[in-house]
Amino acid sequence: MESFEGREPQKKERPIKKTNPQRIEDRKPRVIPQRFLPTIPSLLSTPNIPLIHRDVSWLQFNERVLEQARPSSKNLPVERVKFLAISASNLDEFFMIRMASLMREIAAGKTQSSKLSHLTRIRDVLLENVVKFTARQVEILDLLAAELQKIGIHIVTNLDDDEELKAMGSRLFETAVLPHLKAPTTFSPQSLKELDNLEMAVIFPDGLWYRVPRNLPPVLSAGDGKDSKIYFFFLDHILQTFLARAFRSQGAPAVVRVTRDADVTTDLIEEGTAPTPDVIRGCLNSRDRGAMMRLQYLGNISPELMEACTKELNLAPGQVLPAPTSLCLQGLWSVVDVFSKGKIKKKLRRKVVYPPLKAHTPEIFKHPKTIFERLSQRDYLLHHPYDSFQAFVSWIEAACKDPKVSLVEITAYRFGTLSPIIPVLKKAAKEKCVRLLIELRARFDEGNNLLIAEELSQAGVQVGFGFGKLKLHAKVALVARKENGVERYYTHLSTGNYNAKTAKQYTDLAIFTSNQEIGLDARNFFDAVWKGEIPTGFKKLVLAPTNLHRRLIALIQAEIKAATQGKKARIVAKMNALVDDQVIAHLYRASQFGVQVDLIVRGACSLIPKVEGLSDNIRVISIIDRFLEHSRFYYFQSSREMYLSSADWMPRNFFRRLEIAFPVLDERILSYLEKVVIPTHLKDTEKARELTPQGTWKKTVSKYGRPPVRAQFVFADLAARQYRGTSLE
Structure with missing residues (x-):
């Protein structure tokens, strides 16, 4: 090489x-060529330093994600569906986090006309790019659907002309959707304020509406692939088609979906409020009630009603977006799950998804009794997902079982559900000191981290949290082991989370080391954070x-x-x-x-x-x-x-x-x-x-x-x- x-x-x-x-x-401010401006507003957001606005650049990143769904990407078909779904869920998060941050800036800048003009220009450019982006999503969905149909995988985008599909969709509606719907109620523009973040509703022209239960899957499947055919229906299409049949006198309904500001811990960080479990629980209760960031709709809504809804939700016109094909593209993960986990014929599966990666486990981690002896001789590198996360789990297990080990410490940002580490730490806490520092403000993982903290605390693990304005994002685990009467440190440091699931999906690098200066630095790091202090005075770590x-x-x-x-x-x-x-x-x-x-x-x-x-x-x-x-x-x-x-x-x-x-x-x-x-x-x-x-x-x-x-x-x-x-x- x-x-x-x-x-x-x-x-x-x-x-x-x-x-x-x-x-x-x-240097004096440079004259930026005009060719930059259509794509990149505000290159001079920092004086004298040409920069691409971060949110424009982020949308370009999502374009690159969407590009992986194109035929030219050379990805297998269902892998391409995955990237289309990711692009949609990414866009949801963009509105929940980045657009929400920008709108807060706009609200704060209302007293400064020049700043307000600058920020609203950025907002408008971003929203224009979003409209173009969603059009490309539809184009790619159509290409994917046509290609997959040839091999018996049907992503249904139109229920109007095919009686067989209508019959199949009707059965799904009757069995999987209708039993979960409550009776319709009277609708007014104010009603939209009742919707939680990412919740959908069906609105009839004559003034009735249904709130769509959030436990309904955004994409429903029919057929099991055993006869080489499987069908996927978008929930909003099912609702629009078959609720309209049930209420013909009401006319054709529209389906809407709202997106709210979901950055619930921003204020906590700015204020330096202690991120205790009770405080975080309170924040989570408000996540679904943040300021409105986007209103999407599928179907026809009268201009008068649309204007009233826009005004009621305090949205700019560009934040009200028609869905060219569906509000549920993020639900296409269902397609990936069916082919990754479902009972699909192997012949079909091989055509559309990659086989599971067979991760490598270094030989040292297959022999628990000699792990520390081998680690004392040299460092070891793991490159996930090509190297198995089981190597780290084996190290933790060996430490927890080793009578010479007196202390195990670890940080947690996104542990994930059903982590194999949790039962190991719980068992070890009965015999030795086990300490966990967990960040309760990890975005969208707050609830899971609260549960983990409570579970481990009840098992005897000492649990601490990030503090003040600082999120605990470092990934480090430390083992203290008595050898020949001397305490020695073994440290694992990583670029990624201690999460068994994402370790199979994300690329990360990690090192095991017995370097004692690094071990002492890690020990000092843990001790300082436990005291609520910013760590200082390190020899090797930065x-x-x-x-x-x-x-x-x-x-x-x-x-x-x-x-x-x-x-x-x-x-x-x-x-x-x-x-x-x-x-x-x-x-x-x-x-x-x-x-x-x-x-x-x-x-x-x-x-x-x-x-x-x-x-x-x-x-x-x-x-x-x-x-x-x-x-x-x-x-x-x-x-x-x-x-x-x-x-x-x-x-x-x-x-x-x-x-x-x-x-x-x-x-x-x-x-x-x-x-x-x-x-x-x-x-x-x-x-x-x-x-x-x-x-x-x-x-x-x-x-x-x-x-x-x-x-x-x-x-x-x-x-x-x-x-x-x-x-x-």
Whole structure:
């Protein structure tokens, strides 16, 4: 496997351009070419630093997700359905979180006309892009439905002309829907305020309406696939078609769906309110009653009624959106579930979904009695989902059973339901000290985390919480073990959650280490958080909010210094989002000094690469594939320092969360990350998309006769071969 350091010169290596750099803060505002403006409003949201607005960039990310549902993506058909469903649920969350944040800013800026104008322009551009996006969703749904129909999978988008489908839909309505509906009541525009977040209702022209129970699945299936045919119906289509039949005198009904502000803990964080279980429960009770962000509708609503509803809900016209085909696209996950878990013929399943990944478990974790002896000799890397999460579970189990272990500590952000770790911790708490720090404000996991905290507390586990304005986002587990009369520490640090389910769906990197300085740092981290204090004074770990931001800027500056001395200077970083303007400013400056910068950013990216004189030496790619890219790493070539982390390059991660960046100290692991992980990501030609200086994303292509590269498939193959031929062998 070729190291990225060993690229051949000239043709295969992009040229490094050096410009006449000024300090970013000293440069006069640049005139931004007009070609940016139709796509990207507010490039100058930070003075003198060209930036893509983060919400526009996020919508572009969702476009890349939707692109994976197109035939050209080369994904299997039901995998493409999955991406269509993800794009719809992502859009729901966009309105619940990002649009809600923007609308709060607009409300706060009403006294400042210039700020208000700026914010409303952003809102309008975002809403225009949403309308175009939903039209593309419909186009892709039609393509998918036509393709799947050829192999006996019917996603029904039209019930009007097919009597067989009508009969099937009618049976579903009678058996699976109608028994759950309560009697209709009188409707007025004020009635919509009664709807909870993401709740649907059916409105008749003559003034009656049904609230749709939230326990009804958004997509219903008929047939089991055993006869090679299976049908999927959208709930809103079923309601609209068959309620209309039941109430012919009422005329054709419309189906509506509301989206509310769901960021329930924002105020808690801003106020520094203690996130106790009782406080969080109170917040959850208000999630479904947040301010209205969107009204979607399917069918015809009179202009007069629509105007009245818009006014009653205090929505801008652009926040009232017709559904071109269905309000239930997010429910297409049902299709994925049927083919992943249902009793479908293997022959059909092989055509439409990937077989389950057979994750690799390193040999050390198959022998519990010798785990700590082996870990004391060297560090171990796990690359999920290619390496099994069971390795971590085995380590925790071994620690909990080992009589020499006196202490087990772990953080939890998203543990997930039915976690295999929970029963292990409960059992261990009967014999040794087990401490859990859990973040109750993990968005959309608050309720689950409350249940986990209560369950473990009742079992004797000491349970603590994040505090003040800081969300506990670090992923660290610590074991204290008595060896030859001395307490030794074994530490596990990860970029991702201790969640058995998402460990099969997300890519993450994790390290087991017996390095005692790291162990002491981890112990100090836990002790400080238990006291409600911000951790400080670390030797190896880098912490947010104390010094992660400052340390990253110092490392960027070190690369600049190396470049000015004629040394090789390069930065490679991978993250979920890059929106911190100060870090971006320093990356622009590094580019001007000739530092080569490669960024792998899955989601929102405010930095603009390849702008002449500003970011010539910066390349940005994004990879969207079968597994959600979730790992974060930061590599600095001149010092050969590499950190893995739970933190994205966002202000919230730097200043409003407890985060850990941990160094890669084991030469074997560092070599593997340098020579395999980094170049494989950067050479992806199948799923990578590259950001252009115009703020758009283009497909990467194979060059110079090289075969195509799909990074996730490469990593899966390496794990299946037990990393033979690499430094991890």
